[in-house]
Amino acid sequence: MTEQSFLPVPTKAELAISKGWVQGVALVMVFGFMVMGILAARTYTDSMPLPQRVVGPDGQTLFTEQQVTAGQQIFLRRGLQQYGSIMGHGGYLGPDYTAEYLRLSADDVGQQLRDSGSPDPTADLVTMMRTNRYDKDTGTLQFTAEQVAAFDRVRAHYADVFGTDSTEYGLIPQLITDPQEIHDLTAFFCWTAWAAAAEREGHAYSYTNNWPPEQRVNNTPTADILVWSAMSLIALLAGLGALFALYGRWSRKIGWHATETPSLAFRQPGEVEITPSQKATAWFFLVVAVLFLGQAVLGGAIEHYRAELSNFFGFDLAQILPFNLARTWHVQLSLLWTAASFLAAGIFLAPIISGREPRRQSWLTYGLLGALFVVVAGTLVGTALSTFGVDWAKGSIFFDQQWEYLDLPRFWQILLVVGLFLWMAIIFRAIRARLKTESKLNMPWLFFYAGLAIPAFYAVGMLAGTQTHLTVAEFWRFWVVHLWVEDFLELFTTVMVAYIFVMLGVVRRRIAIQLIFLDVILYSVGGVIGTMHHLYFSGTPVEHMALGAFFSAMEVIPLTFLTVEAWTFLQLGSRQQSRSSAPFPHRWAVMFLVAVGFWNFVGAGIFGFLINLPIVSYYQIGTALTANHAHGAMMGVYGMLAVGLALFALRYIIPSKRWPDKLAKLSFWSLNIGLAWMVFATLLPLGVLQLWHSVNDGYYEARTLGYITQSGNVVLEWLRMPGDFLFILGGVLPFVWIAWLGVRYGIKATTHTMPAETLFVEEHAQAEEDRTGLAATGGGSSRYASDRRLPDDHDTLGGSP
Helix, strand or coil: CCCCCCCCCCCCECCCCCHHHHHHHHHHHHHHHHHHHHHHHHHHHHCCCCCCEEECCCCCEEEEHHHHHHHHHHHHHCCHHHCCEECCEECCCCCEHHHHHHHHHHHHHHHHHHHCCCCCHHHHHHHHHHCCCEECCCCEEECCHHHHHHHHHHHHHHHHHHHCCCCCCCCCCCCCCCHHHHHHHHHHHHHHHHHHHCECCCCCCECCCCCCCEHHHCECCCHHHHHHHHHHHHHHHHHHHHHHHHHHHHCCCCCCCCCCCCCEEECCCCCCCCCHHHHHHHHHHHHHHHHHHHHHHHHHHHHHHHHCCCCECCECHHHCCCHHHHHHHHHHHHHHHHHHHHHHHHHHHHHHHHCECCCCHHHHHHHHHHHHHHHHHHHHHHHHHHHHCCHHHCCCCCCCCCCCCCCCCHHHHHHHHHHHHHHHHHHHHHHHHHHHCECCCCHHHHHHHHHHHHHHHHHHHHHCCCCCCHHHHHHHHHHHHHHHHHHHHHHHHHHHHHHHHHHCCCCCHHHHHHHHHHHHHHHHHHHCHHHHHHHCCCCCCHHHHHHHHHHHHHHHHHHHHHHHHHHHHHHHHHHHHHCCCCCCCCHHHHHHHHHHHHHHHHHHHHHHHHHHCHHHHHHHCCCHHHHHHHHHHHHHHHHHHHHHHHHHHHHHHCCHHHCCHHHHHHHHHHHHHHHHHHHHHHHHHHHHHHHHHHHHHCHHHHCCHHHHCCHHHHHHHHHCHHHHHHHHHHHHHHHHHHHHHHHHCCCCCCCCECCCCCCEEEHHHHHHHHHHCCCCCCCCCCCCHHHCCCCCCCCCCCCCC
């Protein structure tokens, strides 16, 4: 018999936590998406109807379903949703066109009734506007003679506004002059205004739950708005009480301070191997910084429009960069530069997770960077041509602008989705070997799942086309705006940050996984169904508002938990650093992560909850309070995180002697102080004043240019300038310079392998190696903490596969 030798078969690491955590996440996700599926079906079957024909009393067609859809496409194509809003959603400089058409038509009809000698024109106006004359069997909506006459006069009003030969509104001169386009655009506005006043079949309120507030047609808050506002507060108080009760009971088992790691020596920049793909991310971060700079400058230009419409320091900016185009670029770049930073950070972390890098991985990284450049260029050029109304570009998938936040033309949207999936293919290629050795719910797999959710949920926005019914498009659009941003990007954020802290040895793997699962449960309990708080007044059935209000209140709970844990985390990190013989190299990256926690609570939590209550949203939607929440949450959370991740990676790419620590410090304080200045000196007080004006004088009045450009408001707008200068000059420019140093002086990539998850060394292991002459010099001969089984870990932290 011949002697056989058998190699040991590697076994998969077991699940590091109790299965109860997995069951909790599964329960929350199944429940949340089951409810969302029911609401999706209700959105399709019971939203405000789009009539096939709107006719006058003589049967003559006023406009058709196809003309309403054409008007919707014109509204989107010319960037008008980035100027004003429709049914509350869009830009904040122009009017809300639903509220404006409703007011103008109501005034016109009321005047006709008075001229005709009506004994009670006020009551007759209410009856006429609230009576639903839609016949669902024939698809025909009948207008009265007065409503038909009002349509013609309002159409003339919009012909004057959009055809004006000046930039007095912040738009290009003669934006829309074609009579048919004006007719179709007016038909689109008219349809939404009709749905805002006509009573839903079987109910005493309109399809939009009586939004907007308009006394002329008896649009006042419904019982549902008031009751579900109260229930939201009850849900928040109950949730917070439950959170602190559970936290008090199990505070020693959950949170950053649950267990501490042994004393460590942090591996310093220059000692950490850099792979070719990691070196390539320096170019990614430079692109991120340049896009960030462009987005911030555009933000300053947008703000100046609110202070001076037709005068940008003596120059008529709207001739070449109208408000709606500037805001389109500003919004799109905010999504692109933060997402690009996450992509680069994922690529940078992948070799550390796996302990290896596949050959030619850097080629794929540079290819992805090129694809990003093409998408950005295509988006900027396409939306510009669409806004300026170039004839040959109309109707093209390369140039037609889409819904707010999904503005990029359809071709570039598809290319971006494909690019995001290719990014995950690059990540999978890098960590595939490590995944084979891990339980499907351990850290490497959680990293993969969280990354995969980013392209998957962004792709949902593809269901919102320019021809899609408005209410249906809003439903799917906010899956991106809310679910993608506020839930699954939060999940990716949590996994990335937790993994970085594991790599640095600040927390153990089991604790990090528990925190990830806890955050998934807390975020998703309110975050999934809470998406519906965007659709209170979008023509959906009332259950969307009821569920959206109730569950969105719970979104404050995880942010409260993170705030409670922030101080504990800082203490843990401080104690760990004080016991380390090597300096902690990531002070400012971690400070940005701490800022994320602060802005998560203030910008997303407090400012978000301020506008989420149905009764508050009823009066404030589309005002400066919405912009206040958007800036505090988007820049405060994802912007700060994107910069923090970039600094973490660049700290290893830039040689220590070239690292500009003072510039990193300047950038941190300037960005945070500048953002705080924006929201507390301008956006918050403006929003509160606008809310008061909406409640006291009317929503339509609060959204007019006349109110926005009042002298008191203009003073508040000018007060934002110091914050903008500090943000751009002291915050963004130093970040651009640091990113440039990463490209110019980046450490040479020398390896395709590295010990897995090793950015630290245990002090006692280092001392033993020094004594035996086996001290690490950056190669694979040293024994790292991650090569050992720590006392309360349940999975192997092993080295290179």
